[in-house]
Amino acid sequence: MFKIMIVEDDRTIADLIAEALNKWEFQASTVTDFNRVFDQFQATRPDLVLLDINLPVRDGYYWVQKIRDASQVPVIFISSRNTNMDMVMAMNLGADDFVEKPFAMEVLIAKINALLRRTYNYQDAGSASLTVNGLTLDFKTGMAYVNDQEINLSKNEYKLLQLLMRAHGSVISRSRLLKDLWTDERFVDDNTLTVNINRLRKKIEAAGLPDYIQTKVGQGYMVK
Template sequence: MFKILIVEDDKKMSEIILENIVRWGFEGHRVENFNDTFNDFVKYDPQLVLMDINLPSHDGFYWCGKIREVSKVPIIFISSRNTNMDIIMAVNMGGDDFIQKPFSLDVLMAKVNALLRRTYDYINAFSSVIEHQGVVLNLKDSSVIYNDNKLELTKNEFKILYTLMQDKGEIVSRDEIMRALWEDESFVDDNTLTVNINRLRKKLEDIGLKNYIQTKKGQGYVIL
């Protein structure tokens, strides 16, 4: 689920935006201590930021610059300021879009959805790792890293873990996993899948990941 950080000084406005974000199926978090905006960003680790320009202490341009020092996460500026200079500053500081207040919530969510889709479709196509709950799967060398322990996987073990991590939080059926393992017309039967999953579980346990892959009887497997 995508997480969205709301950096908006108008409490009522930020609450309305948060309600709308949740209604669309996203997670949201409102910054309340604007002196601690950057730490909120680091702790929450969002996939998108909605950033007002007029903020206490430091303005949105300042916080955008701080975020850009460590992250390329998409940032949408939302502001009542509408001069060409404000828009140019927003872009130059690393903003990806600009919405002038007052705005339609439907327009805001259309822009949010479009930016998330563009950003994360691109990133997923070229990313070299998948991370979940501190477990890092390296797509380049089929290895797993957890708590500084590195684990080498076979081709089948890698494909099983990749499939489950791609759909983390969702039950993946045995048939889906077997289709992922079907390559070059080499047949993978039900027993072969069981053997590979058991080996993968044993390897994960050896680096401290007990019960990382859970069985849902009669349904399949899931990583939570």
């Protein structure tokens, strides 16, 4: 059962979301002490976080950065702040998606299901990690390991590596990677993917696995 943490100071909205999630057989928890959001995150270890921007004490931008310092768990912002700048800032700070208030509960549930599917793959829901050809990816921490050597990954590097590892033996096109990594491609150019691929390759090579990610000219990338 996936655990969803709801960081929303409007108690009515938080309770409605929790009720809907429980009906879908998710395990929902809500934050009540907004001084201790990160403490609850660490204690709960959720599989996904729903995070408002306007919160008491510190805003959602602060908390997503705290979460990203410790985890690559998927984060969806839910907010009435709907300018392009708000959305761009949310994504740049580490959010995976943005849902504008007011929203239909069915739309929110669909986005949650889609993001969980992309992040964990339902068939791997009981697994904590994925290992392919000597490299292990930890789903909870967002860290990669080659033997005992730790590889620190950015959010996009983590998502990129997971996509390639899950599809090992098959080529993934650049267009699909762009679509799967960035919910809104309007804010991403093609060079962004190249930069992320190159950084990821260097990190894996430094850990002792050269040529882990292979380029197939005119097709895309793959992990054998």
